[in-house]
Amino acid sequence: MKKVGETTVPKTEDEFDAEDIKKVENYAKAINMLYYAVNPDDYRKISCCTTAKEMWDKLEVTYEGTDQVREAKIDFLTQEYEMFRMKEGEKIDDMFNRFSKIINDLHALKKTYANKDLVRKILRSLTPEWRSKADAIYESIGVSNVTIDGLREDNTRLARKAICDDLVDSLERMHIEDDEEDTLLYTNPQPQPEETPQVMVENEDHADEEEHEEAEEQEETELPIAWRTHKNHPLDQ
Known part of the structure; x- marks a missing residue:
């Protein structure tokens, strides 16, 4: 900005000095940072703003009220x-x-x-x-x-x-x-049940089978005639 008489008017680019150029660069960086930081909805709200200050004020009202x-x-x-x-x-x-x-x-x-x-x-x-x-x-x-x-x-x-x-x-x-x-x-052990050895059980079963077989053999054996007490024995006929 520059003064012309009693009024203040913007400078033209040809009139910018080093300080003015630095300010313009900073304003552009601030605007770009805000554009990159906001979401699409907020971008639509601030896209019509011309300065970073306007953008910031609008966002402040949006989020803080x-x-x-x-x-x-x-x-x-x-x-x-x-x-x-x-x-x-x-x-x-x-x-x-x-x-x-x-x-x-x-x-x-x-x-x-x-x-x-x-x-x-x-x-x-x-x-x-x-x-x-x-x-x-x-x-x-x-x-x-x-x-x-x-x-x-x-x-x-x-x-x-x-x-x-x-x-x-x-x-x-x-x-x-x-x-x-x-x-x-x-101190109080639990009584354990007595188990019958497997070998003893098998031996007893085997002895019972042998006795049963001997009894069957005796029934099937033909007795001699002299041993028979009855005269009319079926085997003598």
Whole structure:
């Protein structure tokens, strides 16, 4: 732009100096970056804009709304932040994910909190079981020296330690129960049924078969005439 009398008019390309050329190049880069970053629907919304500032303002209204809409979102998220509490039985990682979403959404709307305030909020939001463990750690360190990421890491470590302790207790109980069962079986052995040896059974069966065959042979053998007591024996006829 240049002044002509009391008015300001755009410069022609022939009148551009090095600074003007640099500005034009930066404007072109910004426009291209926005074109590449948006989806097809948003591209149609900003394609009629002539400057990167116009494009940005239109996208800002699309995603964040007007000033009134933005203030309403901030109020809603602020209330969620103030009412935030850890749920009973909730995992540490799940709780931190919910909390991070709230503060990230507020940060996108230019509403931020100091790190020490975030740490205090988390500590106040923990269930009694976890708060007692966390307080024991940070009493010696101080809230001001702890970051929200460090707080998450330490509490996750505590959660893993608690899980490992529960697993060890379960294994110890299982070991004790197995020892008690083995002791009971040793002191009160169960009677075992007597088994007949297979060889004896086979020998008895074989002896019975031989006796049966001998009886059949005796019945079929013809007795001598002298041994017969009856005169009219069928064999003598």
